Amino acid sequence: MRPMLATSGDSRTGPPTGPAWAHEIKWDGIRLLAEVRDGRLRMLTRSGRDIAVALPELAGLADVADDLLLDGEAVAMVGGKPSFGHVVDRVHTMSATAAQKLAATRPVTYVAFDLLRLDGMPLDALPWSARRAALEDLLDGIPRVQVSPVFDDGAQLLAATAAQGLEGVVSKRRSSLYAEGVRSPDWLKFPHRDTMSVVIGGWRPQTGTAGRLGAVHVGLPTTDEDGMPLCDEEGRLRLVYAGRVGSGLAGRAGEQLAALLGEVPRTAYPFTTDIPRAEAHGSTWLEPRVVIDVASLGITPGEGRLRQPSYQGVRTDLTPLDLLELS
Template sequence: MRPMLATPGDPRTGPPRGPAWAHEIKWDGIRLLADVGDGRLRLLTRGGRDIAPAFPELAGLGAVADDLLLDGEAVTMVGGRPSFGRVVERVHTASAAAAAHLARTAPATYVAFDLLRLDGMPLTSLPWSARRAALEDLLREVPRTQVSPVFDDGAQLLAATAEQGLEGVVSKRRSSAYAEGVRSSDWLKFPHRDTMSVVVGGWRPQTGTASRLGAVHVGLPGTDEEGMPLRDDAGRFRLTYVGRVGSGLAGRAGEALAAVLAEVPRAAYPFTADIPRPEAAGSTWLEPRVVIDVASLGITPGEGRLRQPSYQGVRGDLTPLDLLELS
């Protein structure tokens, strides 16, 4: 099953008003479906990968019911605020010992916001208000789990989340069904920062070094006239170039990304158009597999380049194909 997705709201008008809408905090975490069945818990990323072994502190979800499907986010708090960088590290944790250590030192909380199945009964056709009421009754005193709070005044919540440095707000129509895999206008998102996910197509070394990461070349999956993803003869995605990202790669962040990219096979130039020779000089081209988040001041008109982009973290929960749905 693929999760329902929110449509970007109009920042000029802000969250919708009135009793037909409810509003939740937009947590800066990893979207996960918690699927309980056949005596085990699976925590599924948007790409369908089960990463439950990386989050042993969330095992209590498996005891809630014999058959259950929740939608929510794994969130890790640092200094009282959600840290996407800290929680996304967990996605790549393969060792049980390492996962247990992180569960003790930087535990995640599963913030649930929807109930999709219970005891074999699909609930997606019910209105959000009914699913929400059942969710609140179900998740009481489950370790490392909480239900995302709901607010009636979206504008007030948007202002409060901005003041507290949170990611933003999601507004949901109370009467809406759960539209699996659909980006629906029944859910509207209002983020505070202009962050987007892009695909790494190559990297270039830091000036004066041969191997230290200096910047990455990034793009978005291109599409043909029918909206299908462009691929080369080997089946690899062809990317529309959106720029080079170097800010945010100093220190441990750059070292961690370099380690991820070292596992990606080298490939032919992956972008649909040539980039200036000085930008391409010394670059290593990669198969377009790794998705990262970048913050920027938007995209320049005409050129289509990110303005002052800054690296935020690896999106281990997304694939390049997911970005076609995000656009």
């Protein structure tokens, strides 16, 4: 099962109006399908990886029903606001012992926003309004689980989320069916910040050091004339260069990313175009495997480079090929 995806809404007009639409907060978390079968809970990322061991505080979902499939997000609240960095730290934890300790000190909440199957009955062919009504009656009293609130006025919600420093708004057509793996115009997203996912193709050390991470080279996958992912002769993905990201890598964030990149195989230069020798000097090229989020001021016309990019965190729920679907 692959989650339904939202289409980017028109920022000039804002969220749609009228009774045909409902509006939810866009949570800055990790998208997860919560599935229960035969008493076992699985928390599935968009790539299909089960990370339930990392989130023991959500074990109560296994008691909701013998057969269940929910769509939602794992959200970590820090100072009253969702922190993507904190939830990323949690989903990286595959040690049950470490996860139990983190659950006590840095818990996540599963914010459910859709019900796709219950007691063996698929619900994806029902309208959103019917799925939503069933969801609201289902999850009362489950620890660390809540249902995402719904609002009628999208413009008002967009203004409120901006004032509170939240990520944005998702508007949903009340009559919409759940289209598995489809980026549907029945769901529209209106984010407040210009954040995008990119793939790391290499890194260079901090000036004056031998191995400390100073910046990463990033790019985006592309397709060939047949619409297939562009790869080299050995089948390795090629990336369109999008620039170098150094901001946001100080301290623990940079140390964690460096440790992750240390496990990625080295490769030949993975980008489709050459970069200046000064930028490439001292760089280590990696197989395009790691997806990260960066915030920026957009992309420079012509060059296709990110403007003032800042590292936000690793997207363990995405693969490089997933980004072709997002483009």
